[in-house]
Amino acid sequence: DVKVTQSSRYLVKRTGEKVFLECVQDMDHENMFWYRQDPGLGLRLIYFSYDVKMKEKGDIPEGYSVSREKKERFSLILESASTNQTSMYLCASSPHNKGNTEAFFGQGTRLTVV
Amino acid sequence: SQQGEEDPQALSIQEGENATMNCSYKTSINNLQWYRQNSGRGLVHLILIRSNEREKHSGRLRVTLDTSKKSSSLLITASRAADTASYFCATDAPFGVRGGGADGLTFGKGTHLIIQP
Numbered sequence: 001d002v003k004v005t006q007s008s009r010y011l012v013k014r015t016g017e018k019v020f021l022e023c024v025q026d027m028d029h030e031n032m033f034w035y036r037q038d039p040g041l042g043l044r045l046i047y048f049s050y051d052v053k054m055k056e057k058g059d060i061p062e063g064y065s066v067s068r069e070k071k072e073r074f075s076l077i078l079e080s081a082s083t084n085q086t087s088m089y090l091c092a093s094s095p096h097n098k099g100n101t102e103a104f105f106g107q108g109t110r111l112t113v114v
Numbered sequence: 115s116q117q118g119e120e121d122p123q124a125l126s127i128q129e130g131e132n133a134t135m136n137c138s139y140k141t142s143i144n145n146l147q148w149y150r151q152n153s154g155r156g157l158v159h160l161i162l163i164r165s166n167e168r169e170k171h172s173g174r175l176r177v178t179l180d181t182s183k184k185s186s187s188l189l190i191t192a193s194r195a196a197d198t199a200s201y202f203c204a205t206d207a208p209f210g211v212r213g214g215g216a217d218g219l220t221f222g223k224g225t226h227l228i229i230q231p
Contacts, residue, residue: 004156033218042202042223043157058218090156094219101206102147103219105156 003027006091006106013113019078021109023091030096032074033103034058034066037088049074050096081113119222120203126228133190135225137203138183144206146179147219148188151200160188160201195231200224 007022025032031050035043035058045058047066055066063085067075074093078085088110092103121136139146145164149157163170163179163186170177176189190197204219 031218035221040223043221045218045220048218088154092157092219101145101219102159102162103149103157103204105149105158107156108154110154 004091004093004104004106006089006109008109009107011109011111013078013081013111015082015113017078017081017113019081019111019113021076021078021089021091021111023074023076023093023106024072025074025093025104026072027093027095027104028071029093029104030071031094031101032068033092033094034064034074034076035090035092036060037090037108043090046076083113085111086113087111120201120225122225123223124226124228126230127193128230129193129195131193133193133197133227133229135188135201135203135227137186137188137222139186139203139205139220139222140184141205141207143181146177146186147204147206148175148177148186149202149204149221151202151224153199157202190227193227193229195229198227198229200226 004025013019033048034046037043044060048056049068065077088108090108091106094101094103119138147162148160151157161172161177163177174191179186202221202224204221
């Protein structure tokens, strides 16, 4: 059974803390993504990676960075957490195949910044 | 930027009825996909339709795609209470089309479907 695993379901952090959200996939996918989901705004792409050590900014990269040191792991980093980063964070992966780019999602991490 | 826009935002129907959701998008696409999300969970892929296809079926799901109108619809037939969820369309654009040099799926805001037993 294919899987994308996010390290935490729920997380509470303080303003100014450095926060790491981890995502691991076991499908040998090239592409990995981080989205955030907010009520009324849907899913918005934060960062994207199509290979190890490669990264691309999505629609809302400000305040975030990412790391892809290994193919199976994609980390989202909040350098200095702020309350407006309270959100549901979703990690996804997909194969590098333009004919079939079905994305597989993790269960999500609900982050609250207080 | 939001590529896909679902319509309606919310839909409530009786069990056994058919549910139709629509999606509009703005740029050229490689394919369009529909996903389902149960409350507080991750998204699950339902069906993918390529830009050169007009209709696709999978079980009780029927998807249509009209690239001239940049729109798609998802039909769920004979709905069940377990179909209650949010449904999202997502477009996969050619690299660079969505701007910022980023690739990846662009999601709409979703339709929240409630099936009344």
